[in-house]
Amino acid sequence: MIRKTEKKKIIENPRGGEGTIELYEIFGSDETLGNVSLFAKVVLKPQTIIGFHEHHGEAEVYYVTKGKGFFIRNNQERIAVKAGDACMMEVGHGHGMENPNDEEMEIIAVVYPER
Numbered sequence: 845m846i847r848k849t850e851k852k853k854i855i856e857n858p859r860g861g862e863g864t865i866e867l868y869e870i871f872g873s874d875e876t877l878g879n880v881s882l883f884a885k886v887v888l889k890p891q892t893i894i895g896f897h898e899h900h901g902e903a904e905v906y907y908v909t910k911g912k913g914f915f916i917r918n919n920q921e922r923i924a925v926k927a928g929d930a931c932m933m934e935v936g937h938g939h940g941m942e943n944p945n946d947e948e949m950e951i952i953a954v955v956y957p958e959r
C-alpha cells in the first residue's frame with residue numbers, strides 16, 4: 845500500500861495550546877488493524893505549543909524530523925529536543941511540545957493502544 849500524505853488538517857491552539865499545527869495522517873487505525881491509532885506527520889508552525897494532555901489507554905511516540913523545541917514531560921520537565929530525538933509517552937502519562945522558534949518544527953507522531 846502506498847499512501848500519499850498530501851491531505852492536511854489545520855488545528856488551531858492544539859490541545860489548548862497556542863498557534864497552529866498541520867497534521868498529515870499517514871495511517872490510521874483501520875489500515876493498521878487497530879495496532880496504531882494514529883501515525884502522522886505534524887508540523888508545528890513558529891511560536892506554537894501543543895498543550896499538555898494525558899494519554900489514557902494508549903501511549904505515544906514523537907520523533908523529531910526537523911527543527912528544535914521543547915518536550916514537556918508530565919507537566920514537570922521542559923526538555924530541549926532537536927531533529928533526530930525521540931520522545932516516548934507511556935500509558936497514563938502526560939506531555940506537550942513547544943516550538944518557540946521562528947522556523948517550523950516537524951515530528952512524526954505514533955499513538956498506539958495499551959496492550
